[in-house]
Amino acid sequence: MFDLYHFSLSPFCRKVRVALAEKKLSFELISDSMCAPSEALLEMNPAGTLPVLVDATDTQNDKPAIIIHSGAIIEYLEEVYPEHPLLRGSPIDRAEARRLAAWFDELFHAHVTRDLLTEKIEKRLSGSGAPDMNCVRWALDNIRGHMDYLSYLVTERRWLAGDHFTIADITAAAHLSVLDYLGDIAWIHYPDAKDWYARIKSRPSFRTLLSDQIPGMPPPRHYKDLDF
Amino acid sequence: MFDLYHFSLSPFCRKVRVALAEKKLSFELISDSMCAPSEALLEMNPAGTLPVLVDATDTQNDKPAIIIHSGAIIEYLEEVYPEHPLLRGSPIDRAEARRLAAWFDELFHAHVTRDLLTEKIEKRLSGSGAPDMNCVRWALDNIRGHMDYLSYLVTERRWLAGDHFTIADITAAAHLSVLDYLGDIAWIHYPDAKDWYARIKSRPSFRTLLSDQIPGMPPPRHYKDLDF
Numbered sequence: 001m002f003d004l005y006h007f008s009l010s011p012f013c014r015k016v017r018v019a020l021a022e023k024k025l026s027f028e029l030i031s032d033s034m035c036a037p038s039e040a041l042l043e044m045n046p047a048g049t050l051p052v053l054v055d056a057t058d059t060q061n062d063k064p065a066i067i068i069h070s071g072a073i074i075e076y077l078e079e080v081y082p083e084h085p086l087l088r089g090s091p092i093d094r095a096e097a098r099r100l101a102a103w104f105d106e107l108f109h110a111h112v113t114r115d116l117l118t119e120k121i122e123k124r125l126s127g128s129g130a131p132d133m134n135c136v137r138w139a140l141d142n143i144r145g146h147m148d149y150l151s152y153l154v155t156e157r158r159w160l161a162g163d164h165f166t167i168a169d170i171t172a173a174a175h176l177s178v179l180d181y182l183g184d185i186a187w188i189h190y191p192d193a194k195d196w197y198a199r200i201k202s203r204p205s206f207r208t209l210l211s212d213q214i215p216g217m218p219p220p221r222h223y224k225d226l227d228f
Numbered sequence: 229m230f231d232l233y234h235f236s237l238s239p240f241c242r243k244v245r246v247a248l249a250e251k252k253l254s255f256e257l258i259s260d261s262m263c264a265p266s267e268a269l270l271e272m273n274p275a276g277t278l279p280v281l282v283d284a285t286d287t288q289n290d291k292p293a294i295i296i297h298s299g300a301i302i303e304y305l306e307e308v309y310p311e312h313p314l315l316r317g318s319p320i321d322r323a324e325a326r327r328l329a330a331w332f333d334e335l336f337h338a339h340v341t342r343d344l345l346t347e348k349i350e351k352r353l354s355g356s357g358a359p360d361m362n363c364v365r366w367a368l369d370n371i372r373g374h375m376d377y378l379s380y381l382v383t384e385r386r387w388l389a390g391d392h393f394t395i396a397d398i399t400a401a402a403h404l405s406v407l408d409y410l411g412d413i414a415w416i417h418y419p420d421a422k423d424w425y426a427r428i429k430s431r432p433s434f435r436t437l438l439s440d441q442i443p444g445m446p447p448p449r450h451y452k453d454l455d456f
Contacts, residue, residue: 072326079319091307092293098300
């Protein structure tokens with residue numbers, strides 16, 4: 001049994017939620033804040049970053065294991081719970097899945113997700129002023145290039161990193177799901193990427209993300225529709 | 229035999245150089261540019277990011293393996309060449325090493341290394357204007373908090389992540405070595421961190437980094453001294 005400290009619209013937390021569900025591991029979600037971390041979170045992780053996974057079944061010195069950082073959590077889960085693997089195939093195939101996960105967690109995050117989350121969500125939740133529309137426009141402009149790359153990959157391959165559903169798909173879908181919650185993806189321009197995302201939306205592991213609701217900020221109607 | 233496409237002052241490339249040397253794998257360094265990637269680099273990696281590792285001993289469809297992204301390269305090396313491991317101990321210990329590697333590659337990079345590299349090195353090499361001194365000062369101010377955290381860790385533990393030298397030490401030292409090349413670390417304030425860095429500097433794997441020279445930008449005299 002796991003506890004996952006998370007923020008519902010963080011792509012890094014969403015990635016771990018989907019990974020846990022894909023591995024059929026049962027977990028409890030504990031909401032926390034990126035802007036104002038709780039005492040409990042700071043005690044486990046003085047940096048206050050999310051997600052944090054507490055694994056009560058794995059103890060060292062009689063304390064439950066505390067795993068910090070989405071990438072470290074995924075590798076930990078792969079090592080300790082190898083059933084339903086999220087990295088598959090040869091070491092080269094696995095490196096390709098890790099490369100693409102890093103693409104979305106680093107490049108896509110720096111170009112798109114980070115600024116949209118800060119300007120549209122964090123500022124609103126923390127009451128720290130209006131969004132900087134130059135930042136928002138810059139991030140929105142950056143979506144196209146990445147969606148084109150994603151479209152290219154899913155026409156060449158069954159899943160992002162090859163024949164298997166992997167952490168690359170989970171990571172990309174986690175980031176896109178946040179943008180989709182904000183209504184920022186014009187799916188009509190990207191039919192191949194839309195088909196890939198529809199396949200992911202229909203997986204049971206993705207369902208709980210689709211029922212997330214930030215109070216006062218409902219998602220657009222298509223967000224939770226499997227046929228969007 | 230490996231080819232490593234790199235830029236000498238990139239902390240991500242330095243990390244892979246040290247990892248290859250720690251694993252006693254022989255490799256050839258091919259210098260490339262982050263600002264103006266070569267045709268050869270773009271053909272392998274259209275994003276133009278460094279490092280890129282070519283493993284001629286591992287082929288798929290008769291082509292040598294091309295591994296992109298420092299984190300993916302490290303995990304690949306651990307899987308294919310498990311001798312001289314850079315991740316050690318229990319899955320919890322390994323998660324701690326990955327957490328700290330991510331701390332330096334993400335937080336420390338965002339707060340310190342990225343701006344100093346851009347403002348002090350890339351702008352100079354590409355001739356794109358004077359450094360933005362506000363950026364430089366902000367990054368320099370951020371060093372202290374991270375050095376305090378590093379000092380705390382190395383007084384509690386033999387190596388950053390615990391009893392063993394791991395990828396956490398390699399990653400932290402790779403970032404610090406770039407700042408040290410720029411003369412930006414006031415070691416006198418951090419005796420415990422200095423002792424830890426001196427132990428790393430004396431490892432044979434670290435030696436080639438200490439003889440790096442950017443034309444027209446020599447490092448300070450203490451940079452290569454083991455007794456600094």
